Amino acid sequence: MEGFSPLVTGFSVTQLIHRRAHRVRRAAQEPLRPPLRGIILFVSERGEELSGHLTHSDSTQGGRPPLQDPPLASRKGKHTLKTVSLKEPEDTPGSSSPSGPHNGTRRIWKHEDIEEFQVTESRFETPVVVQPPFQYFKMFFTDEMIQHVAHHTNLYSAQELGDPIKTSPEEIEDFLSMLLFVGVFKFPSLEDYWHNESRFSVIADIMPRKRFQLLHRFYKIRPLFDMLRKQCLLIPSTYKHSVDEVMVGYKGTRAGSLRQYIANKPDKWGFKVFCRASSSGIIHDLLMYQGASTFFNVTLSEEEQMLPLGAKVVTTLCKTIQQPHLSVVFFDNFFTSFKLVQTLQTSLGVQCIGTVRPNRTGGAPLMTDKELIKRGRGSYDYRSAEGVIAVKWFDNKCVNLLSNASWIMHLSAVKRWCKVSKEKITVPCPSLIPAYNEHMGGIDLSDMLVHLYRTPAKSRRWYIPLFGYILDLSIANSWLDYKRDCGLLNEKAMPLKRFRLAVAHSLNQKHYTPRPSLPKPQPDVRYDRLGHWPLHCDKRGRCNYCPKGVSRWKCQKCNVFLDIRR
Numbered sequence: 346m347e348g349f350s351p352l353v354t355g356f357s358v359t360q361l362i363h364r365r366a367h368r369v370r371r372a373a374q375e376p377l378r379p380p381l382r383g384i385i386l387f388v389s390e391r392g393e394e395l396s397g398h399l400t401h402s403d404s405t406q407g408g409r410p411p412l413q414d415p416p417l418a419s420r421k422g423k424h425t426l427k428t429v430s431l432k433e434p435e436d437t438p439g440s441s442s443p444s445g446p447h448n449g450t451r452r453i454w455k456h457e458d459i460e461e462f463q464v465t466e467s468r469f470e471t472p473v474v475v476q477p478p479f480q481y482f483k484m485f486f487t488d489e490m491i492q493h494v495a496h497h498t499n500l501y502s503a504q505e506l507g508d509p510i511k512t513s514p515e516e517i518e519d520f521l522s523m524l525l526f527v528g529v530f531k532f533p534s535l536e537d538y539w540h541n542e543s544r545f546s547v548i549a550d551i552m553p554r555k556r557f558q559l560l561h562r563f564y565k566i567r568p569l570f571d572m573l574r575k576q577c578l579l580i581p582s583t584y585k586h587s588v589d590e591v592m593v594g595y596k597g598t599r600a601g602s603l604r605q606y607i608a609n610k611p612d613k614w615g616f617k618v619f620c621r622a623s624s625s626g627i628i629h630d631l632l633m634y635q636g637a638s639t640f641f642n643v644t645l646s647e648e649e650q651m652l653p654l655g656a657k658v659v660t661t662l663c664k665t666i667q668q669p670h671l672s673v674v675f676f677d678n679f680f681t682s683f684k685l686v687q688t689l690q691t692s693l694g695v696q697c698i699g700t701v702r703p704n705r706t707g708g709a710p711l712m713t714d715k716e717l718i719k720r721g722r723g724s725y726d727y728r729s730a731e732g733v734i735a736v737k738w739f740d741n742k743c744v745n746l747l748s749n750a751s752w753i754m755h756l757s758a759v760k761r762w763c764k765v766s767k768e769k770i771t772v773p774c775p776s777l778i779p780a781y782n783e784h785m786g787g788i789d790l791s792d793m794l795v796h797l798y799r800t801p802a803k804s805r806r807w808y809i810p811l812f813g814y815i816l817d818l819s820i821a822n823s824w825l826d827y828k829r830d831c832g833l834l835n836e837k838a839m840p841l842k843r844f845r846l847a848v849a850h851s852l853n854q855k856h857y858t859p860r861p862s863l864p865k866p867q868p869d870v871r872y873d874r875l876g877h878w879p880l881h882c883d884k885r886g887r888c889n890y891c892p893k894g895v896s897r898w899k900c901q902k903c904n905v906f907l908d909i910r911r
Contacts, residue, residue: 454709454728454735462696462750465671467583471833478844479851481823485576486816490569491517498560510559515854519551520560522852524816525845528798535801541865551853561809569815574631578665580826583623586666588659588676589788590634591618593814600807602636611796616811621662621674624783626790627825628818630665632658652688655680660688663695670694673750675785683707686733686747696750698781701735703745709735714743722761723773727753736775744778751777794821798845820845865889866903876902879909 495517499509526548532538538545539554594612595604605617617634632639639654643661652660659680666672673696674689681699683706689695712726717739725738736746736753740761753775759782763770795817802813824844831838839847878901886906888894896908 452708452730454730456727457729458727458752458754459729459732459734459749461752461755462673464584464673464750467585469581469829469833472830475827475830475834475836477851478823478827478839478847481827482819482848482851484580484826485573485819485822486521487572487576488514490572491521493568493572502559512560516552516560518852519854520557521816522849523548523551523557524800524813525820525849525852528800528817529842529845529849531801561804562806569812570631570633573815573819577627577629577631577822580627580629580822582627582629582667583625584668584672585624585784586621586629586663586672586674587624587785587787588619588621588662588674588680589785590679591620591788591792592616593618593810594802595807595810597805597807599805603634603807605634618814619658619662620788620791621665622787622791624787625825625829626787626794627822628788628791630662632661646692648688649692652685653682656682656685656688659685660693663689663693666693666695672696673698673784675699675781677785678702678705678745681705681747683733683735683747686749687731690732690749698748698750698777699746700781701745701747706735706745706747707733711735711737711745714739717743725753725775727775736777738774738778740772740774746775746777746781748777751780753777791818791821791825794824794841798842820848823848865905871903878902879907882906 491514495512495514498512498517503509527535527538530545530547532543532545535558536554537543538548590607592605592607592610592612592615594615596614597604600616603616604614606614607617619632619634620628621630622628635641640657640661645657645661649657649660659674659676663669663674666674676697676699678700681697681701683701686697686699689697707730709728709730711728717724717726717737720739722739725736727734727736729735733747733749734753736748738744738746740759755776756773757776757779758771758773759779760769761772762768795814798817798820800813800816802810804810821841824841827844828838879898880901882897882899885895885897886899888896888908889905891908894908896906896910898909899906
């Protein structure tokens, strides 16, 4: 039928006439839309593709030229219609993007370097003397936080039991000391610390088992994150920061959408906490991911609210940097985009270096991966526009980076393993590669220190792992601050384990005097029927068989009291 394309093969003539009349009526009723360019792909069953151009104006009545029929060879099978948009997105590699939302100008990429940003060396005030470990811990886990835990524990226990458990800040300190000890001395279960055959007096002498389990059940920690964040912001930081996420392990199902999954993390299931740390590993700011309410109490401008999640996280954490114009921030490809680098520079004055995904480079026309691989290991390509440089470097695979803080002409080198020669070789690289590798690991260092002696937090209550993370992060931050002061005074710092144990001993107030308990005899001794003679004693003891009974008689061999009247 003349005037109809073979694309519509499979429809009857009547259906085609109705479809054409429907298009005419819609074109007469709808306003004129801007032209949308596209490509029509003729796909046959044999996999052949034949293309023809199509615009919105082709579907109107204004003298629409008929589509050209494909060659006869493509008519031997059924055809399908596939429309591909010709308009490339803003961050598509190989295209130049508009630099403004309305001016229609294009971003011009040049094969030029940028000026290097000189980072000021960090200087810290030398302390008069190194404080005891307990004082560094109190800088993060303050008395206010301990009083808050005690108060809300009593409130929550009164709601659940009808009567508060009447805990005090001093008892909470004992409870914290036990958690710190448990993180260092790991037993298969909590009951083992009090059991007669495996009793550990360092923990069992602080508090009875039932009281410890009662406190472990009812303590609450809601505002503790804000209190800890306030204390972390008071610690002086370096001018080189890193932003990354940390997973607090939790496999339960009671946290709803707060529980996240990240495949390449040691704790794949848990709570996601975004952190900003200095290159020394001290966490200075943190933001817990809470879904749609993550930025509920955060003030963001209209432009910042339009940013994606990763960009809003970096912007929020960078607002608390004390001297942003002297600082450089490092982050990975989950956060990095061309727009984020420009936003941080214009709004906060912060310089950035970060790995970036290929579709977020701002349209930098870099060489393809195949071209770099042909040039060999260590080859690179770069383009710059508007003070931002985009770099692609081939190592084991191609890596893309964006930066407005480091130039590229000063080449460096890294050591890499070569499978062919079976040895490490020197691979050339741009200067921003070693800078990124050196300063991006601050949060990973903090996470490693937290996991070395982690507080056990297996529980159905979702907030208990978060409380364990707050306690362990306070220990890690205080130890790193203590270690920095020792370096300024040229003193030898104690290791993290000794530091944690020293804090635990300082927290322990020794308010509890444990009742001495005699070990029970083994079953093979109890039932051997040899030498079990009753022995009369001057002092009474509790019957080993009936807990409420007392007796002056005990077994001579087993050394346990027995009420022989029963």
